Amino acid sequence: MRAPVGDKPSLLSHDDLEGLFHELGHALHVSLTRAPYATLSGYNVEWDYVETPSQALEEWAWQPQVLDAISSLYTDPRQKLPVELRTRMIEARDMDAGMTYSRMLMISSEDMLFHTSHGPVNVTSISDAMYEDLMGIRPITGGHEPATIGHFMGGYDAGYYSYLWSKVYALNVYARFERDGLTNTTTGRDFRHWILEPGNMQDGDVLLRGFLGKEPGMDVFYERLHITLPVK
Numbered sequence: 001m002r003a004p005v006g007d008k009p010s011l012l013s014h015d016d017l018e019g020l021f022h023e024l025g026h027a028l029h030v031s032l033t034r035a036p037y038a039t040l041s042g043y044n045v046e047w048d049y050v051e052t053p054s055q056a057l058e059e060w061a062w063q064p065q066v067l068d069a070i071s072s073l074y075t076d077p078r079q080k081l082p083v084e085l086r087t088r089m090i091e092a093r094d095m096d097a098g099m100t101y102s103r104m105l106m107i108s109s110e111d112m113l114f115h116t117s118h119g120p121v122n123v124t125s126i127s128d129a130m131y132e133d134l135m136g137i138r139p140i141t142g143g144h145e146p147a148t149i150g151h152f153m154g155g156y157d158a159g160y161y162s163y164l165w166s167k168v169y170a171l172n173v174y175a176r177f178e179r180d181g182l183t184n185t186t187t188g189r190d191f192r193h194w195i196l197e198p199g200n201m202q203d204g205d206v207l208l209r210g211f212l213g214k215e216p217g218m219d220v221f222y223e224r225l226h227i228t229l230p231v232k
């Protein structure tokens with residue numbers, strides 16, 4: 001978000017909006033909790049599940065009807081985001097997704113390798129080899145990518161993979177809203193009851209099954225990335 005300049009107010013970029021929906025997911029998880037113990041409440045849940053409500057909520061920031069309802073020209077609120085611009089923006093969402101997700105996969109794999117190794121570990125050479133393997137290109141010579149990733153030692157230790165797993169769960173959650181309607185109150189209440197209220201009083205997979213009425217699957221994740229798998 002940019003600071004206001006002169007008489008131009010501070011405005012949210014679309015990135016900010018997506019971030020706002022994301023953090024709203026965490027805020028709802030914490031504020032709607034009905035868990036009786038603080039340590040088991042809100043987002044004090046399994047790592048695989050921490051980012052599920054927040055990443056599910058991000059999807060709202062990409063829906064035409066949501067953007068239409070909440071965006072407008074600040075000098076004239078009757079003027080909405082032009083449809084053509086909105087469409088192009090949504091279409092460009094997946095630009096570089098291959099790079100983004102390959103990198104997440106790389107960091108997740110390195111993270112687990114570092115934390116399960118014994119003795120001294122040369123993190124740079126492991127990272128360089130994995131970069132070439134998973135990204136398909138050589139890393140920049142002299143770079144030390146692991147030094148740029150705070151998650152390795154910042155409390156997530158060996159848990160970075162959970163962003164990706166949470167994304168899979170989040171897209172499963174969103175798929176039900178997509179099927180039932182974004183403003184469907186029954187689905188919204190179920191989201192509150194099954195996903196937001198229990199905290200860690202039940203395992204995440206039990207809660208997900210309760211909300212979805214079935215096991216979560218990988219297919220919505222692949223579909224979201226337009227990946228067609230040769231084998232099921």
Ligand SMILES: [Zn+2]
Pocket residue numbers: 022026051054
């Ligand atoms: Zn988050």
